[in-house]
Amino acid sequence: MKRVLITGGSRGLGLSLARSFGVREAKVVVVARDAKRLDAAVRGLRKEGLDVHGIAFDVGNKKDIHRIAAMAEELAGPIDTLVHNASTLGPLPMPELSSLSCEAFQAVLETNLLGPFRLTKALLGSMTLRPESSPSVVFVSSDAATSAYPGWGAYGVSKAAADHLMRSFAAEVPEVRFLSVDPGEMDTAMHRDAMPDADPATLARPDAVAEAIVAMVLPKAATGSRRVALGEA
Amino acid sequence: MSPATGPRAEGAKGPRILGVPGYEERAFEDFLHAGDLLVVNDAATLPASLFARFRGARLELRLVSPPEGHVARVVLFGGGDHHMRTEDRPAPPVLRPGDVLELRTSRARVTHVDPQFLRLLTVELDAPAVQVAYAEGHPVQYAYIERPLDLWDVQTPLAGRPWAVEAPSASYMTSVPALRRLRAKGVAIATLTHAAGLSSTGDARLDAALPLPERYELPQATVDAVQVARAQGRRIVALGTTVARALEGNALRGGGRLEAGRFETDLRLGAASPLRVVSAIYTGVHEEGVSHFGLLEAFRPAGDLRYAIEESERRGFLTHEFGDGWFVEAEARAALAA
Secondary structure, eight states, rough: OEHHHEEEEESSSHHHHHHHHHHTTTEEEESSSSSHHHHHHHHHHHHHTTOOEEOOOOOTOGHHHHHHHHHHHHHHHHHHHEEEOOOOOSSSSOOOOGGGGGHHHHHHHIIIIIIHOOOOOOOOHHTTTTTOOEEEEEEEEGGGSSSSTOHHHHHHHHHHHHHHHHHHHHOTTSSSSSEEEOOOHHHHHHHHHTTTTTGGGSOOOOHHHHHHHHHHSOOOOOTTEEEEEOOOO | OOESSSSTTOOOOOOOOETTTTEEOOGGGOOOOTEEEEEEEEEEEEEEEEEEETTTEEEEEESSSSSBBBBEEEEEEEESOOOOOOOGGGGOOOOOOOOOEEEEEEEEEEEESSSSSSTEEEEEEEHHHHHHHHHHOOOOOOOSSOOOGGGGGGGOOTSSSSEEESOGGGGGOOHEEEEEEEHHHTTEEEHHHHHEOOOOOOOOOHHOOOOOOOEEEEEEHHHHHHHHHHHTOOOOEEEHHHHHHHHHHHHHTTTTOOEEEEEEEOOOTTTTTSSSSSEEEEEOOOOOHHHHHHHHHHOOOOHHHHHHHHHHTTTTOOSSSSSOEEEEOOOOOOOHHH
């Protein structure tokens, strides 16, 4: 049985990932900042008969990291699959770098880069002690990690750096499999925030993308690899 | 000897470790050889100190053991804070079953008061107690530490389930890469989870009764690894006293045989204790007279330990949670081979 911790799990891709792991009989813990929305999401998944717990913390806050790691282990037992899905776009509408405050840039890095570094570090010792559980850490990446778009500077930098963080962990820690997955453009609240005029009919459904990601994570994808998950539009 | 006054600074070298006997300093990995089995404690450390109000007075509750659901066993401290030594703090009021303490995010209703130690209580919270601890608790603090300890300071590199109320500090001697290098040279590694308990309660009589019974979980894989190592006459090394207590406590209840599962142990190792499982131990440096010294007498005669203290002092070793360590090998005893 997998024991999965998903950050940013109260909506969008994170919620879909929780369901996709849950229906495969994983014990799932989802973390999100908004306690009310998280509670509603977890109640919905439990009604579907899934073993899901919610914990309301902020991945971007260093003080919350050991709370997240420990509560996840308390609720699900030793975590073997960690999915770094939570991320922030920064200020909306997304300003060009010349108009972005230093503090806003830093806040994007705290959530999208330092949070995943810290949470990986907090769980790594426990994961490396259990090689038989095939421990995996998955970073949800973005097309913006490899291509530069106006307005996406801070987010793109954070995702490119997170990809490289993943590769660096993979180079150092052979006991754990590290992957990063580009989910493509999805019909989510985050996508609407970034591109309000996009036609939802052209976007992938997060449920389909989540299925594609879980299918990659459960079998043996090579550590250090970066993949693209194509959900049907 | 002086205590280490805080967590090791970034980039600082790991704790120094003295071998006993042999009395030479080596790196953590250099005490182990191919074939050894190293058993580690993967407990994470809870924010086990919570502040509460009772009839206008500010009190501190310290978890004694990992809570079960809404129920927690706690030691009550009076006013003051961690800048005062626990034994110097004012005594807490005597509570009765039914009394209610106000925490920041919950209430704690007293359900039981220990008849022998009145500050040892069982309380029931409004929410799961681990959740309340992570919402508002702090790590247990020490008077000799200069700045308040953060949760980051009290996690060992192997922290997993939040069961310990104070850090299983011998694990500060190791790291993820150190364990990898050990595996590469043929050292087997196995885990257990032991709920390392409080080191100080502010009540000398209760302190003398420490450690209280502590929960541990022994996985089947570790039982199997120990059996194989024993059958082949290989060394079984405990990383910390918590690991030694769990393994020896388990062997004691099974008449020498280990059994996987979740148990409690009230075993207090001492000079008269036979060691059924553990052949060597990594442990922190402590002065003579504390219970820790007594525990190590299960491994070596007091004279060897006194010499180790002198030698540690001469080398400028630091004591306590964030201090230096010893690798103590059990003296071969004919009785044990039987």
